Each structure stands twice: as structure tokens, then as C-alpha cells.
Amino acid sequence: MPDNTSFNESLEKGTILGDGAMGTLLYQMAMKHDTKPVEELCLSRPDSVRLAHIEYIRSGATMIQTNTFAANRNKLASYGMTDSTSLINKAGIEIAKEARRLTGQQVWIAGSVGPIGRHLEPIGTVSLVSARKFFQEQVDALAEGGADLIILETFSDLREVELAATAATSACLPFIAQMAFGHDGLTSLGHSPGEAAAAMESMGAAVVGCNCSVGAAPMVSTVSQMLSRVSIPISAQPNAGFPTMHQGRTVFGSSPEYMASQATRLVDAGASLVGGCCGTSPTHIAAIRDSIPTRARPKKDQLPSRRITISTREPFLSSDNEIPEPSTFSTKLKEHKKVITMEVDPPRGFRASSELSQLEQIRNAGVLDAINIADNPRAQRRMSPLAMATLVQNRLGMETIMHLALRHRNYASLHSDLIGAHALGIQNIFTVMGDKPRFDNYVNPYTPSNLTTTGALNLMKSFNGGLDLSGEPLESPTAFLKGASFNPTAKDPDREFRLLESKLEAGADFLLTQPVYDSAAVQKTAQKFGGFPIPVLIGILPLRSKRNAEFLQNEVPGISIPPEIMEAISSSSDPRRTGMDISRRIVTELSDTVSGVYYMAPFRRYESIIEFTESLDFA
Incomplete structure (x- = not known):
């Protein structure tokens, strides 16, 4: 129309x-x-x-x-x-x-x-x-x-x-x-x-x-x-x-x-x-x-017009002066409601039936506010997040947060991806540099990106103001909810704070963190700000075993597991249950500090979110 x-x-x-x-x-x-x-x-x-x-x-x-x-x-x-x-x-x-x-x-x-x-x-x-x-x-x-x-x-x-x-x-x-x-x-x-x-x-x-x-x-x-x-x-x-x-x-x-x-x-x-x-x-x-044919309605000049104009109210259509409706997820954050999201990896092939089937069960449980759609995690070849997010929203009616890895994009491709996402009803975007590809993943792993997360945030900020990449007016403004990453337990907090400041200036609306295992460190970081300036969704990845904990601690950048957590997992007779309990405890301890939970299912066991939320105290 x-x-x-x-x-x-x-x-x-x-x-x-x-x-x-x-x-x-x-x-x-x-x-x-x-x-x-x-x-x-x-x-x-x-x-x-x-x-x-x-x-x-x-x-x-x-x-x-x-x-x-x-x-x-x-x-x-x-x-x-x-x-x-x-x-x-x-x-x-x-x-x-x-x-x-x-x-x-x-x-x-x-x-x-x-x-x-x-x-x-x-x-x-x-x-x-x-x-x-x-x-x-x-x-x-x-x-x-x-x-x-x-x-x-x-x-x-x-x-x-x-x-x-x-x-x-x-x-x-x-x-x-x-x-x-x-x-x-x-x-x-x-x-x-x-x-x-x-x-x-x-x-x-x-x-x-x-x-x-x-x-x-x-x-x-x-x-x-x-x-x-x-x-x-x-x-x-x-x-x-x-x-x-x-x-x-x-x-x-x-x-x-x-x-x-x-x-x-x-x-x-x-x-x-x-x-x-x-x-x-x-x-x-x-x-x-x-x-049915598409054609204008035939005129009937021979009949007297008795039309009564009842309203000048416009529908949800693009116009130069109209601001689109914000996403439901955005509204929840603005109303200071606690939210829970979960990350899902798109399939390696072109069929997503397995993932959609699992998500349908989770949707029916009613435990999530949105689904995070990852973008080529670990730089592995997968279905695009735009396609997967569209499938989830259209087939399951679940709101998504689409991740955009910038390392393999330039401004032109990002511009196209964002315009396409908004046209398809995807308004929640999380920007991240993304993982570097390994030489054995691609014939040529060169990544020519000239993008930064602040650049992507500024572009969406411009879109929301009704202007495109070149500063020309768009047919209507967008309503993107703009997300960025933040590590509250970073080893170099001063650098992390500088990065956060630039992201806030670029218009970030919410933050997602790496998996967190030290609630006291997060609270200490929040206190430096006098409370986080925008909503923060704390990353939660339940530990499954001692080996799993050691791998995350030693081989995944940005993750730090305190000695007492390592000891609890190592000595537990049921490390999987202990890992779940630890994750729930961290969320409960941070309930007054953060706005939500960003759940990462261990080993893509997405159904574990139901178990995780069953006795979760997070309000």
C-alpha cells in the first residue's frame, strides 16, 4: 500500500x-x-x-x-x-x-x-x-x-x-x-x-x-x-x-x-x-x-455521493512524519520489566525444522521474551541471522534479537541488511565484531570490514532519525532497538569503560554481557556508574562439568570463573545440577542490578531454559 x-x-x-x-x-x-x-x-x-x-x-x-x-x-x-x-x-x-x-x-x-x-x-x-x-x-x-x-x-x-x-x-x-x-x-x-x-x-x-x-x-x-x-x-x-x-x-x-x-x-x-x-x-x-485482479475501483458518476468521512486517522504505514511502533521487547525494557532471552544458532544447512521444533516447545512454555539469533558463531558457515530471525518471527510468532557480526561486513552490506531486517519486522539488533575465521574454515579468511560497533550503532541511530548512510532522507524513520556488548568482569576495566562510553554516545539502548560467574564483580562495576546507565542483560551459561569449566576459563576470551565456582563444579557429584544452581543464584543476586537474563544454552540444549527458569527467583 x-x-x-x-x-x-x-x-x-x-x-x-x-x-x-x-x-x-x-x-x-x-x-x-x-x-x-x-x-x-x-x-x-x-x-x-x-x-x-x-x-x-x-x-x-x-x-x-x-x-x-x-x-x-x-x-x-x-x-x-x-x-x-x-x-x-x-x-x-x-x-x-x-x-x-x-x-x-x-x-x-x-x-x-x-x-x-x-x-x-x-x-x-x-x-x-x-x-x-x-x-x-x-x-x-x-x-x-x-x-x-x-x-x-x-x-x-x-x-x-x-x-x-x-x-x-x-x-x-x-x-x-x-x-x-x-x-x-x-x-x-x-x-x-x-x-x-x-x-x-x-x-x-x-x-x-x-x-x-x-x-x-x-x-x-x-x-x-x-x-x-x-x-x-x-x-x-x-x-x-x-x-x-x-x-x-x-x-x-x-x-x-x-x-x-x-x-x-x-x-x-x-x-x-x-x-x-x-x-x-x-x-x-x-x-x-x-x-484476484488488482485494479482501481470503477467510478460510478451516475450515482450521487453520500460518503461520510469519519476519521483522518492513518494506519500503520510508512510516512515522512510517522515513527513506527517500537518492538514489544523495547517497550518491556522501557517499562523496567525483567526480561529473559536465549541465544540460538542458525542451522548449518538451509532447513531449520529441528531448531523451530525445539523453539516451539519453549514458546509454549512461555518462559522467554525474545530469541537471540547468532550470526555465524565461531566464524562457522551457517544460515544468515536475517533468514533465521524471519523464520522464527513468522512461523512461531516469537520476537527476535538479530545479532550482526561486523567483521565480515562493510557499510554498504550493513545498510542493506538493516533496511531488509526492518522491512521484515525485525527491530531488535545486537551489534558485535564477531569471531575471526580460522584458515581451515574458508579458502580465503580475509575480512575486509571497515566497520566498528559504534559505526553500526550510529548508522541505526541515523536510520531512527529518518536519514540513510549518505544523510539523505529515508521514506520513513526506523524503530531499531540497538544493542551492544559489555564485559563487566573485564581484566582491563578502564578500556572496557572507554568502549562502553563510545557505545552509549553512539546510541546503544541495551547491553549483553559475556557469561558471568562472579556476581560481586558485576555489582562492583554497576556501583561505579551509580547503576548501569542503560538496561543490561547478564550472560548466563550454566556449567556442565569440570572439563567444561576448565575449557571456558582457559580457551574462551572474556570469561573468568572464580576459584570457588571451579571448586564447586569439580567436587560435585552432579555437576550439571550444580551448574544450574550456580547460574540461578547469580541471577537472583543480580536481580536488583540488571534488567534481564541473556541465556546461552550449554551445547545447544535449548530445552534447558525451561529447567533453568522453573525455580528462578528473578522479579
């Missing part, structure tokens, strides 16, 4: 692709036997909801809808969750925003609002006043969370649509208004497509349309009827066919290929926004993406 483009303008310029069914996907991922509403997953399983959004974004959706369809006070009352109404809706927005940031894609976030779940008076028992309050509470929470727009979907009563539309207008957000039409071409209360479209346009809708109830083919006629009565864009989000029961499961019969062919018909009939409803999956959306 082009810069400085409002939602209405985007619709005029080309077709917007919505996502598919959230409920269908989430039931498969996380709710097979759960009796709670799917919206509750925003609180109990945000990782699953985030992954669902990411799947749809990866499939090509340019607008995603929050997992809040039934998150109104009336529907949540059935589950005793009325007090969670605002919390669920705000969480739904935050999860969608995080998915957008992790993928680096400029997608619209539509706050999903469905009917309240009971008929209005005089048919039902819900008063108009009560219904309006239900909608206003939900829409206000979505707006406060940062929704780009509101989507009212699957309504059958125009009076209820009007109440929800009033709430959206009050919140100063543009809104899409959609109703569900059956195979007879009418809503359950008898509204026709043309009648409904004209009424919803008069309510101030930016888009009117239809969703749910039927498959794609019957919806073509509905779109045509709506188009004849309005001057604003039309949306269509059909089901994946008619549902049937098979072996106790609800199954929708439309294949991705069939829905893609019907999506083309919907666009030809006049739809400017297409997506899917019940039964549609990321595979369906990807097929639609590949089939």
Missing part, C-alpha cells in the same frame, strides 16, 4: 484482501476440546491467536480482523466473563499489532464486532439503550487499543447495525458494515441486499457488504444488488461452501481453487474488498490472492 494512504483511498486504488475464518483456525490450533469462547484465547493463548494472524498475513491478507467478534458484554456473560470485556478487546488489538510488526507487513487491523447475541425489542428483550452500551464498550476498547478501523459483521438487523455504527462513529474510526444474507437473498429479518446497503451507507459506513451464511457463488448476486444502490466500496467474505458434519466435525466443502475462481467473480461483480468467513483457511486466502 502506498504511503500516506487512508483506508478509503486504498479501496479506490485497488482490491483489499481480507483474512479468513479466525474461529475455524483457532479451534484447530488450540481449542479442540475447550468450552470457553474463542475470544478468550486472546488472554489464555495469545501465541495461538498471533500465529493465526501471521498465517493469514503470510497468505497475502492486507487486512486482518481481530479475534473479538463475540467479545461483547452480553455474549461473554454466558461464560461469566463480563469483567473481561475491555481486556479481551484490547488484547485482541495488541496481538494483531504484534503479528503485523513481526511480519513487517503493512496490513490494516480491523477491530471485529459482531451482533450482541440476542434480538432487540420488540422482537427480543434487549433494549436499544442496553445494546448501544454493549457496542460502545467494545468499540471504545478496540479504538483505545489502536484499531485502524472497525468491521461490523454477520448482522441481520439493520437497527442493530445502526447502534454499532453509532458506536464506531463516536470512537472516530472508519467502519465496514456487513450483513449476512441467506440462500433466499435476504437476512433473517427480511432485509434485501440493496435496502441494507443503502441504509448502511447512510449510517456513515466506509464500506458496505456481506459475509457468512452462504458460499461464494450466491454472494455474487448480493454484491451486484448492493453495487446498484450505493456509491461506496463493496465487501464480500463468503463461507467455504455449505457446512456438513463428517465424523463429528463440521466440514466446509469449497476447495481453495474453487473459492479463488469465485473471488474473481466477486471482484468482477464490483467487490473492492474480498476475504473469507467460516471454513476458510490461510490456504484459501493464498489461492484468492493469486487469482
Whole structure:
């Protein structure tokens, strides 16, 4: 989508692709036997909801809808969750925003609002006043969370649509208004497509349309009827066919290929926004993406314009004046929350399935705030950290800290890597010189880099100010969180302090340390500063054996193990457990001194982070 483009303008310029069914996907991922509403997953399983959004974004959706369809006070009352109404809706927005940031894609976030779940008076028992309050509470929470727009979907009563539309207008957000039409071409209360479209346009809708109830083919006629009565864009989000029961499961019969062919018909009939409803999956959306034409919406000069501009609010798009959202990890550090990260080595080959499988288990344990992606550790040939970080963020929905080893880069390649990382949603960058290659690793181990860590930090600082390497303006500023190394137990502390001063001046936002085994030395260093000037994540590498400790002490630069620690490991009958206990004790002793833990799994046993955090006292 082009810069400085409002939602209405985007619709005029080309077709917007919505996502598919959230409920269908989430039931498969996380709710097979759960009796709670799917919206509750925003609180109990945000990782699953985030992954669902990411799947749809990866499939090509340019607008995603929050997992809040039934998150109104009336529907949540059935589950005793009325007090969670605002919390669920705000969480739904935050999860969608995080998915957008992790993928680096400029997608619209539509706050999903469905009917309240009971008929209005005089048919039902819900008063108009009560219904309006239900909608206003939900829409206000979505707006406060940062929704780009509101989507009212699957309504059958125009009076209820009007109440929800009033709430959206009050919140100063543009809104899409959609109703569900059956195979007879009418809503359950008898509204026709043309009648409904004209009424919803008069309510101030930016888009009117239809969703749910039927498959794609019957919806073509509905779109045509709506188009004849309005001057604003039309949306269509059909089901994946008619549902049937098979072996106790609800199954929708439309294949991705069939829905893609019907999506083309919907666009030809006049739809400017297409997506899917019940039964549609990321595979369906990807097929639609590949089939629908991209073209400007045809003008309808013969119809009077009744468009109402509801909001001038811009979405999360690049613009000269807009500062991108900071990463979640950055926000946690600024809010002085304790964080735990873990380093992961990319694979030697081009498949990362083993690493991703291990990380999926760790993600499910919920013990990490971010994954550090190493850059050719020990100067060995591995997958690039940019590729690995992208895989982790897109496939697992876990935030990453991408390491950039500068020894084998120059300014031009660093410039490209950083711009590419930010475009892919990778905002946390740790700069380090990197290990020198050995002659037996490469035919020519020459490293022509003219970079320093302060140079890389200054470059990101410039990017964050909206300027490139040559001082020319970027299309928008970046939001990099800039990390650097620091050794609080260095043998030459004066030199280490001088280096740290230059890194701080260059704009470092956080520091990662080498593995630490002497908490008293770290506290002494912190006292010299009157407390560390920026967040420090203390390096933790649990010792596994006496031989392991001797190797680190004698062959790894920058690591110092006190005699009492060496003695404890050497004399222990269970050195692995002793090593874990020592590491936990160090973290506990430094809990008031440092901001987080940078965990390095011994011998790439990544699952050890779960054991490490089980009884960790770090708050």
C-alpha cells in the first residue's frame, strides 16, 4: 500500500484482501476440546491467536480482523466473563499489532464486532439503550487499543447495525458494515441486499457488504444488488461452501481453487474488498490472492455521493512524519520489566525444522521474551541471522534479537541488511565484531570490514532519525532497538569503560554481557556508574562439568570463573545440577542490578531454559 494512504483511498486504488475464518483456525490450533469462547484465547493463548494472524498475513491478507467478534458484554456473560470485556478487546488489538510488526507487513487491523447475541425489542428483550452500551464498550476498547478501523459483521438487523455504527462513529474510526444474507437473498429479518446497503451507507459506513451464511457463488448476486444502490466500496467474505458434519466435525466443502475462481467473480461483480468467513483457511486466502485482479475501483458518476468521512486517522504505514511502533521487547525494557532471552544458532544447512521444533516447545512454555539469533558463531558457515530471525518471527510468532557480526561486513552490506531486517519486522539488533575465521574454515579468511560497533550503532541511530548512510532522507524513520556488548568482569576495566562510553554516545539502548560467574564483580562495576546507565542483560551459561569449566576459563576470551565456582563444579557429584544452581543464584543476586537474563544454552540444549527458569527467583 502506498504511503500516506487512508483506508478509503486504498479501496479506490485497488482490491483489499481480507483474512479468513479466525474461529475455524483457532479451534484447530488450540481449542479442540475447550468450552470457553474463542475470544478468550486472546488472554489464555495469545501465541495461538498471533500465529493465526501471521498465517493469514503470510497468505497475502492486507487486512486482518481481530479475534473479538463475540467479545461483547452480553455474549461473554454466558461464560461469566463480563469483567473481561475491555481486556479481551484490547488484547485482541495488541496481538494483531504484534503479528503485523513481526511480519513487517503493512496490513490494516480491523477491530471485529459482531451482533450482541440476542434480538432487540420488540422482537427480543434487549433494549436499544442496553445494546448501544454493549457496542460502545467494545468499540471504545478496540479504538483505545489502536484499531485502524472497525468491521461490523454477520448482522441481520439493520437497527442493530445502526447502534454499532453509532458506536464506531463516536470512537472516530472508519467502519465496514456487513450483513449476512441467506440462500433466499435476504437476512433473517427480511432485509434485501440493496435496502441494507443503502441504509448502511447512510449510517456513515466506509464500506458496505456481506459475509457468512452462504458460499461464494450466491454472494455474487448480493454484491451486484448492493453495487446498484450505493456509491461506496463493496465487501464480500463468503463461507467455504455449505457446512456438513463428517465424523463429528463440521466440514466446509469449497476447495481453495474453487473459492479463488469465485473471488474473481466477486471482484468482477464490483467487490473492492474480498476475504473469507467460516471454513476458510490461510490456504484459501493464498489461492484468492493469486487469482484476484488488482485494479482501481470503477467510478460510478451516475450515482450521487453520500460518503461520510469519519476519521483522518492513518494506519500503520510508512510516512515522512510517522515513527513506527517500537518492538514489544523495547517497550518491556522501557517499562523496567525483567526480561529473559536465549541465544540460538542458525542451522548449518538451509532447513531449520529441528531448531523451530525445539523453539516451539519453549514458546509454549512461555518462559522467554525474545530469541537471540547468532550470526555465524565461531566464524562457522551457517544460515544468515536475517533468514533465521524471519523464520522464527513468522512461523512461531516469537520476537527476535538479530545479532550482526561486523567483521565480515562493510557499510554498504550493513545498510542493506538493516533496511531488509526492518522491512521484515525485525527491530531488535545486537551489534558485535564477531569471531575471526580460522584458515581451515574458508579458502580465503580475509575480512575486509571497515566497520566498528559504534559505526553500526550510529548508522541505526541515523536510520531512527529518518536519514540513510549518505544523510539523505529515508521514506520513513526506523524503530531499531540497538544493542551492544559489555564485559563487566573485564581484566582491563578502564578500556572496557572507554568502549562502553563510545557505545552509549553512539546510541546503544541495551547491553549483553559475556557469561558471568562472579556476581560481586558485576555489582562492583554497576556501583561505579551509580547503576548501569542503560538496561543490561547478564550472560548466563550454566556449567556442565569440570572439563567444561576448565575449557571456558582457559580457551574462551572474556570469561573468568572464580576459584570457588571451579571448586564447586569439580567436587560435585552432579555437576550439571550444580551448574544450574550456580547460574540461578547469580541471577537472583543480580536481580536488583540488571534488567534481564541473556541465556546461552550449554551445547545447544535449548530445552534447558525451561529447567533453568522453573525455580528462578528473578522479579
